[in-house]
Structure formats: C-alpha cells, structure tokens
Amino acid sequence: MKVGVIGASGYTGGELLRLLSGHPKFTLNYVAAGSNAGELITNLHPHLTVFTGQRFSQTNADEVNNCDLVFVALPHGELAKLITQIDAQVKIVDLGADFRLSSAKEWEKYYGGVHAGSWLYGLPELVDHKKIAAATQVANPGCYATAIALSIAPALTDIDATDIVVVAASGTTGAGRSAKVNLLGSEVMNNLVSYKFGGVHQHTPEIEQLLNQIAKSDVKISFTPILAPMPRGILATVTAKITNNANLESLRSKYAQYYLGSKFITLLPENQMPMTSAVLGSNNAQIQIAVDTHVNRLVVSTAIDNLGKGAAGQGIQNANLMCGYPEDLGLSAPGVR
Numbered sequence: 001m002k003v004g005v006i007g008a009s010g011y012t013g014g015e016l017l018r019l020l021s022g023h024p025k026f027t028l029n030y031v032a033a034g035s036n037a038g039e040l041i042t043n044l045h046p047h048l049t050v051f052t053g054q055r056f057s058q059t060n061a062d063e064v065n066n067c068d069l070v071f072v073a074l075p076h077g078e079l080a081k082l083i084t085q086i087d088a089q090v091k092i093v094d095l096g097a098d099f100r101l102s103s104a105k106e107w108e109k110y111y112g113g114v115h116a117g118s119w120l121y122g123l124p125e126l127v128d129h130k131k132i133a134a135a136t137q138v139a140n141p142g143c144y145a146t147a148i149a150l151s152i153a154p155a156l157t158d159i160d161a162t163d164i165v166v167v168a169a170s171g172t173t174g175a176g177r178s179a180k181v182n183l184l185g186s187e188v189m190n191n192l193v194s195y196k197f198g199g200v201h202q203h204t205p206e207i208e209q210l211l212n213q214i215a216k217s218d219v220k221i222s223f224t225p226i227l228a229p230m231p232r233g234i235l236a237t238v239t240a241k242i243t244n245n246a247n248l249e250s251l252r253s254k255y256a257q258y259y260l261g262s263k264f265i266t267l268l269p270e271n272q273m274p275m276t277s278a279v280l281g282s283n284n285a286q287i288q289i290a291v292d293t294h295v296n297r298l299v300v301s302t303a304i305d306n307l308g309k310g311a312a313g314q315g316i317q318n319a320n321l322m323c324g325y326p327e328d329l330g331l332s333a334p335g336v337r
Contacts, residue, residue, distance in 0.1 A: 001323060002066065004030030006059055006082075007073035011173040011232075012095055014045040015312035016071050021050045023316065023330035025323070030067055034059040061085035069323065071315055072096060075176070080116035091322050092137045093315045094119065097202065099139040106205040121210060122318040124327060125262055126153050132321040140318060141210075142203040143234055143310025144168055144225060149210050150265065150285055151238040151300040154258035155251060156215040159240035159298055164219065168236035169226040171276075174306045188229045201225050232307050233276030238300040239292075248291045251298060255289060263328040264309060264317070274303035281305060281336040283313030283328075305335075 003026040007013045013033065020028050033056035036044060041051040057063060061082065064070055069091040072079050076097040086092065101107045104115035120131055122138040126149060132138060141149070148166050152159070169192070172183050181187065196202075204223050211219040228235075246254075252267070259265040265285050268274060274286035282305060290299045304310050313331055320329045 001026055001068040002029040003027060004032065004064055004067040004070040005073065006032045006064065006070060007034075007078075007096075008041070009033035009036040009039075009044050009056060010073055010177045011307055012073040012311040014048065015307040016073060016095075016315065017041070017045065017048055017051065019312055019316055019330060020071075021048070025325055025329060026069065026316075026319070030057060030063050030070075032057045032059045032063070065090060069093070069319055071312075071319070073311075076111055077113055080114075083116070088136070090136075091319070093122070093140055093319050093322070094138070095140045095311055095315050097142065097206075099137070100141070100206045102209060103205065106209075110200075110202040110205055121206070123149060123210065123314070124317055124321060125150060125259065125265055126210060126214060129321055129327070132318055133324065135322060138318045138322060140311070140315045142206060143174055143304070143306035144170065144201070144223070144236070145203040145207045145210070146310050146314060147234045147236040147285070147302045147304045148203075148207050148221070148223070148238055150304075151236055151287065151302040152240065153211065153214055154255045155240070155246075155298055155300075156211065156219070158242055158244055158246040158251065158254070160243050161211065161215055161217065161219045161240070164221040164238060164240045166221055166223040166236060166238050167226065168223070168234060169228040170234045170306055171228055171230040171232040173232045174234070174310075175227070182227075188227065191229055193227050194224055195227055196225055199223060230276070232305055233280060234302075234304050234306045234310060235274065235276055236300075236302045238302070239297045242291065242296050242298055246298075248289070251289055251291065255287065259287075264331075274301050275337075276303050276305070277335070277337040279303050279305050279308065279335045281308065282334055283309045283317060283331045284335060285309050
C-alpha cells in the first residue's frame, strides 16, 4: 500500500517514519512537512538513516490523493482545513485532535474555533475492531487519553464513575517540537511541574466521551497532568471509590479477562510496578492495580510510551485494522530498556 505521512518533522511524525520504515505492507511514498519542506529528513531525525538523502515534501492534496493511506500528525485545526481536498477513498488516521470530539460545545471549550466534526475514535482495546476495520477515517486518541482510559475502563461497573481522579506525568515530547521556554533543557531538568492545572487539559473531554460510551452512564474525571524531566513516556495514576463488594482478587480477575488476548496490554504480576522505561519505543502498555482499603479506592498505575501506544504505534495499529492486516503487524517489538 502507498502510504503518506503529513507533519513528519515533529516527534510523532518521526516515530511514524521509524515504524513505517520497517512495516512489511506499508510503503512510504510521501513524507510531508510544510514548514520544513525541502529540508533533509535526517537533519531533524538523525536516527533515521534509512532516509539519508531524502527531503521533506510540501503538504499537497494531489500528493495525498496518490496515496492509499495517510497518517496526519498536524497541530489541531490544520487537517480540518485540508480535509475537503482529500479524496474519499484515501484512508486517513488522524493523530491530531480535529475529529476526536463529537460535541461542538466541548471542542469550543477546550480547543476554540470551529468544530470540524467527528470520526470513529480508534482505541482498539476499547472499541470494536470491526468498526475500525470498516472505517476509512479514524481519529487516533491522545496520549494521556489512551493511558487513562485503559487504566479505568475494566472497572467502570465497580466504581463511582462520576469521581475518577487522575494524576499523570508525561515526557516533554508530548508538548510537541515547537520552541518554548518552559521546555528548554535547563528548565526541565531536575524539575517536576503541573500544568493546565484545575481540570482544563484538552484530553479530558475525549476520555469522558469514550468512557461514557462504555459505561452507558455519566463519567467525570479530575485530571492533573505533570511535565516530567524525560523525553518520552507517560505514567498515569488513576483512582476511584469502589461502590460494590469488589476486592483486589475480583478486580484483578476482571482486568485480566478484559484484556485477555490483547497484543499490547499487560496486567503485571502483583508487586511488579509499571515503568516508562519498560515500554520505551514500543506499542505496549503495562498496568498494575491495587485496592487502598483505608479509603476503599481502586488505584491503577499505567505506563505507556506517549509516542508509541500514545501516538504513532497506536496509529499504525489502527491502520493495520483498517487495511485488513493483523493489528500487531510491524509493532511486535518489546520495549528497549
């Protein structure tokens, strides 16, 4: 299949190029980066020596329409400007936010501007594979949203789903590649800081939207993100009040059953904790659960690579399903720790 990547100069775009360069069914025909068009790919992604001598192309709808499948890794609002120029038969996996939310009101609150519409939300462990396979346009989830939704979805019938509390730390690549003072090495090193404090992070509505659909009832989360002094990885801690007689044994059984057969989700043995270094460079997620009996709360710890399962890896997982391939094709590598 002829494949394109739009927005290939960013961190997610670079991870897409790395993974696609070894994919047995996807052939990269088009690598676009509007503001970096004409620049050597290896100038921005020096680890991708397989692209030596190749340059980024301009973002051009005609080139997109020559592809069978495109991955789009643009800032929010940019694909919405381009989508009317793309032929209907081109399969699209959008790694941006433009088509994640079904509510125009929520879009305007968290992103601003005009709501472009919504596509099938593609978190394969929580969404019917048949729906993804039938889709030509899929909205890839956000990185935090992936870690948090995977953490709590199996327990929705056992908790007060209107009071889910999340604290999650992410590496700096989650903020994109634009130069910002707060992301300078001298600012980030030896430092932890909360940001978008007070429940205003833009991934909140997509998490609630997905969990509402699973629970078929109202779900509310309080989410505090933290910037961690590392390039990549997310560690999410999710807690909620247990509302029935569930205990650790029954909850572990439920989680194990929920992710039974999953190619990428691992419920770790008791006393083994998820680590971001253990999933680095992979599409894997590690989960551990506990019950804090002092307050009768479920506590879940989940680690993913924000550029892997949180972005590019999951994008390829969705594309594999859309194109009729095994979901783990080209994604079987373990973490590189």
